[in-house]
Amino acid sequence: MELHQYKNLLDQVNAINTRYKKINELTGENFNVFRILKLESSEVRMHSAFLAELLNPNGSHGQKEIFLELFIKSVCFKNNPIDVWSCKIKVEDYIGQISEDRTYGGRIDITIKDKHNHQIIIENKIYAGDQDHQLTRYFNNSSNADIIYLTLDGKPPSDNSKGEMIEDEHYKCVSYKYDILHWLELCRKEVTVYPIVREAITHYINLIKHLTNQTLNHNMEEELSDLLKSYIEESWAISKALDVACQKVSDDFGKTIENHFQEIGLECKYEIAFEKRYSGIYIWRPEWKHLSISFQFQYFDREMIYGILQEDPNKFEIPIGLRKEIFSLPGNGLKTSDWWPWFNKVESPYGNWHELEAWQAIRDGRMKTMIIEKTEYLLNLVKDIEL
Secondary structure (H helix, E strand, O other): OOHHHHHHHHHHHHHHHHHHHHHHHHHOOOOOHHHHOOOOOOHHHHHHHHHHHHHOOOOOOOOOOHHHHHHHHHHOOOOOOOOHHHOEEEEEEEOOOOOOOOOOOOEEEEEEEOOOOOEEEEEEOOOOOOOOOHHHHHHHHOOOOEEEEEEOOOOOOOHHHHOOOOEOOOEEEEEHHHHHHHHHHHHHHHOOOOHHHHHHHHHHHHHHHHHOOOOHHHHHHHHHHHHHHHOHHHHHHHHHHHHHHHHHHHHHHHHHHHHHHHHOOOEEEEEOOOOOOOOEEEEEOOOOOOEEEEEEEEEOOEEEEEEEEEOOOOOOOOOHHHHHHHHOOOOOOOOOOOOOOEEEEOOOOOOOOOOHHHHHHHHHOHHHHHHHHHHHHHHHHOOOOOO
């Protein structure tokens, strides 16, 4: 296959890309206050907080019970006679210490409870994985509640999370992509004459479309796919070459990261491998026994978290006192984990290497800066703790 054939294909791809960039500039679609503030993947600070405010009859939106009633009609499934006027909304609602068998206690992302104790429980998943017996704990806390398992695309919970619970009987899978977008559109119609509330909802709608591939960029992908379909052999060859190119960039980046930390007296292993679900970067002081500062993907090349990681807890359990001390350090994501006594999400664009923006951050040095800054932050947090 001649080189000019590949060049012709890449020229056509570049033309489509340039045209959509111009459309984005004219429509302002790239401007989104939530993305600018780096909140798009923050479940608690962004999504749970914003949803809870809309659902709150006493919320600052001033629309009283309208948004909550629309949500109940659109999403709830148990037909509980919820008294919307008396509902109290809580984010990160603490329901007690997690029991030893992990079937009771924890924190619920969003709870909606009326004066008759009718409840709506929302487990809000943007990129995080399930915890042990998570939905089971919520069901044991309130077996008659509308338990909503909310994800970007409506995927089901893990067997470990739901246990013996039955979908559409004990819980319901709900997606941002369809269900929440539909509800938000209904909410926006109710506030057409309230520009500040309307535009806030519009920004959030656009953020959800961005997270679920329903923007102009997605339209561009559709057009590109039609083009590539006509050049399937060339496209396949370029795709394979791209995988190799990305691996080379990753390998070079890994050497840079390892050299940096070794030069300042830290141990470092760069073990990012995209064929593995859990891979990452591990940094530790030579005297540390069973813990490391780690950056790890939770799903192949995306959903990166960072924090204090212990060795396999099935082989070695760190002392309870040490775990509690690390867990109580500031900045913790406040989610329990056997593996991570302290962890938090890596913000966009650094945490999702499935997107071009992450590779751009690797090439221009921002990724390295992010890793160094977060490592220094954690080193400072644990400086007085014997690990």
